[in-house]
Every structure is written in structure tokens, then in C-alpha cells.
Amino acid sequence: MHQFFVEPSQIQGKRVVITGSDVNHIRQVLRMKPGEEIAVSNGTDGREYRCSVEEFTPDSVICALRFIKEDGLELPAQVTLFQALPKADKMEFIVQKMVELGAYRIVPVATKRCVVKLDDKKAKAKVMRWQTIAEAAAKQSKRRIIPQVGEVCSLREALAQAASMDVKLMPYELSEGMGETRRLIESVGAGQRIAIFIGPEGGFEPEEVALAQEAGVCPVTLGKRILRTETAGLCVMAWLMYRLEET
Numbered sequence: 001m002h003q004f005f006v007e008p009s010q011i012q013g014k015r016v017v018i019t020g021s022d023v024n025h026i027r028q029v030l031r032m033k034p035g036e037e038i039a040v041s042n043g044t045d046g047r048e049y050r051c052s053v054e055e056f057t058p059d060s061v062i063c064a065l066r067f068i069k070e071d072g073l074e075l076p077a078q079v080t081l082f083q084a085l086p087k088a089d090k091m092e093f094i095v096q097k098m099v100e101l102g103a104y105r106i107v108p109v110a111t112k113r114c115v116v117k118l119d120d121k122k123a124k125a126k127v128m129r130w131q132t133i134a135e136a137a138a139k140q141s142k143r144r145i146i147p148q149v150g151e152v153c154s155l156r157e158a159l160a161q162a163a164s165m166d167v168k169l170m171p172y173e174l175s176e177g178m179g180e181t182r183r184l185i186e187s188v189g190a191g192q193r194i195a196i197f198i199g200p201e202g203g204f205e206p207e208e209v210a211l212a213q214e215a216g217v218c219p220v221t222l223g224k225r226i227l228r229t230e231t232a233g234l235c236v237m238a239w240l241m242y243r244l245e246e247t
Contacts, residue, residue, distance in 0.1 A: 001037060001038065001039050002026075002030060002032075002038050002039070003038070003039040003040070003041065003048075003139050003142055004018055004022050004026075004038060004039070004040050004041075004139070005040070005041055005042070005043045005135065005138070005139065005146060006018055006019075006040055006041075006042055006043075007042065007043075008042045008044065008045075010042075011040070011042060011049060011065070013065075014064060014065045015062065015063070015064065015065065016040055016049060016051050016062075016063040016064075016065055017060050017061075017062060017063075018040070018060060018061040018063065019059060019060045019061075022061070023056075023059060023060060023061055026038075026053070026061050027056060027061070032053055033053065034052075034053050034054055034055060035052055035053065036052065036053050037050065037051070037052050037053075037066075038050075038051055038052075038053065038063065039051075039142075040063070041143075041144045041145070043138075043144075043145050043146040044145060045144075046070070046073075046074050046144045046145060047068050047069065047070055047144060048068070048069040048070075048071075048073075048144055049065055049068055050065075050066045050067050050068070050069060051063035051064060051065050051066060052064050052066055073142065073143070073144055074102065074143070074144055074145060075102040075104075075240075075241065075244050075245065076190035076191065076244055077188060077189070077190055077191060077192045077193070077194055077240075077244050078104040078105070078192075078193045078194065079102065079103050079104050079105075079194045079195075079196065079237065079240055080103070080104060080105040080106070080107060080161075080162070080165070080193070080194070080195050080196070081094075081098050081103050081105070081106045081107065081196050081198065081233050081237070082107045082109050082158045082161075082162065082195060082196065082197045082198070083106060083107070083108055083109060083198050083229075083233060084108075084109050084110075084111040084113075084114055084198060084199045084200040084204075084229065085108055085109065085110055085111075085114045085116040085118070085152070085200060086114075086116070086200055086201060086229045086230060087115050087116060087200075087201060090229065090230045091108065091126070091130060092129070092130065092133050093230055094106075094229075094230050094233060094234075095130045095133050095134050095137070095149060096133050096134075096136075096137045097137075097234050098147075098233060098234065098237055099133075099134050099137035099138055099141065099143065099147050100137055100140070100141045101234065101237045101238060101241055102143075102237070102241050103147055103237060104145075104147055105147055105148050105149075105150060106130070106134070106147060106148075106149050106150065107149075107150035107151075107153060107158060107161065108123075108126075108127070108130070108149070108150070108151075108152045108153070109152070109153055109154070109155055109158045109197075110152055110153070110154055110155075111155050111199060111200055111204065111205075111208060112205045112208060113199070113200050113201070113202035113203065113204070113205060114200045115200070115201065115202075118152060123151070123152040124151075126152070127149055127150075127151060127152065130149040131148070131149045134146060134147050134148070134149055155208055155211065155212070156211070158197070159211070159212060159215040159217070162195040162197075162215070162217070163215065163216075164193070165192075165193040165194060165195045166192040166193050166194065167184065167187070167188055167192060167193075167194045167195070167218075168194075168195040168197070168212075168215075168216055168217040168218060169184060169194070169195065169196050169197065169217070169218055169220050169236060170196075170197040170198075170199075170204070170209065170212050170217045170218065170219045170220065171196075171197075171198060171199075171219075171220055171221070171222045171227070171232045171235075171236060172199075172203070172204060172209055172219040172220070172221070173203055173221075173226055174209075174219075175219045175220055175221040176221055177221060178221055178223065180218075180220065180221075181220040181221055181222070184218060184220060185239050185240065185243055186243065188240060188243050188244065189244075190244065194240065195217070196233055196236050196237070197212060197217060198229060198232050198233045198236075199229065199232075200229055201228075201229055222235050222236070
């Protein structure tokens with residue numbers, strides 16, 4: 001079944017109005033007809049609004065609301081990835097896959113060893129692009145919310161954003177002791193807010209790790225092998241998904 005996102009204001013009682021680029025997609029690409037069923041989410045409340053197409057206007061698709069599903073497809077904890085800016089288009093891959101795995105929010109971070117340097121104009125354009133990818137990934141994976149991509153920030157700003165979070169993890173190549181990593185992952189529970197800090201291709205500077213530790217972040221090992229920046233976050237996210245979805 002095809003899924004679309006709308007603004008909360010577009011759900012009007014028993015009537016749902018779809019506008020924007022999805023109109024052409026429904027009409028010209030999918031060639032849907034009145035009576036066919038679709039799923040709609042407003043990107044915020046975690047609900048699925050099951051609708052049937054009623055009619056087409058020049059700039060909208062009018063649907064009739066049939067019923068609402070509230071079956072908890074989202075992870076029971078909010079996971080935020082603080083990702084140091086990687087080279088090339090790796091961030092697009094990271095955003096897409098983290099959304100598929102259930103991340104709640106993704107924040108790009110400019111750290112000392114980042115090769116990529118973005119001025120304000122480029123940063124805003126990149127964030128808009130990454131947000132579009134997040135929305136597409138949310139549709140594909142049948143998410144009920146659209147994870148938000150935050151503005152590019154410094155590590156200090158990222159640590160401030162994570163200050164009130166319950167669990168804060170930083171994979172670091174000099175960390176040892178897989179037992180501690182397991183303990184921290186197994187301590188995660190429903191209702192918590194979790195932060196994952198991932199460094200760039202060259203890793204975090206020792207001073208950055210120390211700064212993070214002062215802010216309550218726990219450096220952890222991901223095993224004996226060194227993972228690429230685009231792999232490390234996915235590894236932690238997969239562990240968290242496994243832990244959270246077994247409860």
C-alpha cells in the first residue's frame with residue numbers, strides 16, 4: 001500500500017486533502033482511481049490514517065478517512081544521531097539508512113577532522129537535501145513520522161543539545177572492553193532519549209573525546225575492526241533497534 005505524508009491541517013475530520021507533488025505522483029505515476037486505498041501520516045503523531053481516494057481536483061486529491069491505526073511502528077525510544085560531516089555524498093546514505101532503522105533525529109556536526117567545510121548558504125542547501133532524503137526514506141520504510149535533520153552545528157553545540165538525554169554513546173577506536181558496550185546497550189529502555197556521536201573519516205581528536213566525556217558521553221568500542229564513518233552509526237543503531245524491539 002502506498003503511503004503519503006500530509007500536514008496535520010490537511011486531515012479534516014473524515015476528509016483528507018493531499019496537495020503538492022504527491023498529486024501528480026498519485027494521478028500520473030501510480031494512476032490511482034477513486035476507491036483505491038492509501039495510507040496517510042501527518043509526520044508527527046505516529047498514527048496511520050487509512051483512506052480511500054474519492055476525487056481529483058486540478059491541484060489536490062480528496063480522500064475519505066476510513067479508520068486510524070495506532071499499532072506502535074516507531075521505536076519506543078528516541079535515538080538522535082550526531083554525525084560528523086563525512087566526505088562526498090556519504091551523508092545522504094547515512095540519513096537514508098538511519099531513517100530506515102528508526103532514528104528519530106539526525107544532526108550534522110562540524111568537527112576538527114572534517115574534510116568538508118560548509119558556509120551558511122551551502123549548509124542550508126545540504127540540510128534541505130538531507131531532509132528530502134529523510135522524507136523519502138520514511139515513506140519507503142512505512143514510518144509514521146518524518147525524522148528531522150538538524151542544522152549543522154559544532155561539537156560543543158551538539159553536546160549541549162544532548163545534555164538532557166538519558167544515554168550518550170561515542171564509538172571511539174581507542175576504547176576497549178566490549179563488555180561495557182554490551183552493558184550500555186542492554187541498559188537502554190523504552191521512553192529514553194539516546195544520543196550517538198559518530199566522528200568523521202579521521203575520527204575524533206583526543207581533546208574532543210575528553211570534552212564529550214566531561215559532558216557525560218561514554219566512549220565505547222564497536223569491536224576489533226575499525227569501521228567507516230558511514231558504517232559505525234548504522235552498527236549502533238542496529239544494536240539499539242534489536243534491543244528496543246524485543247521489549
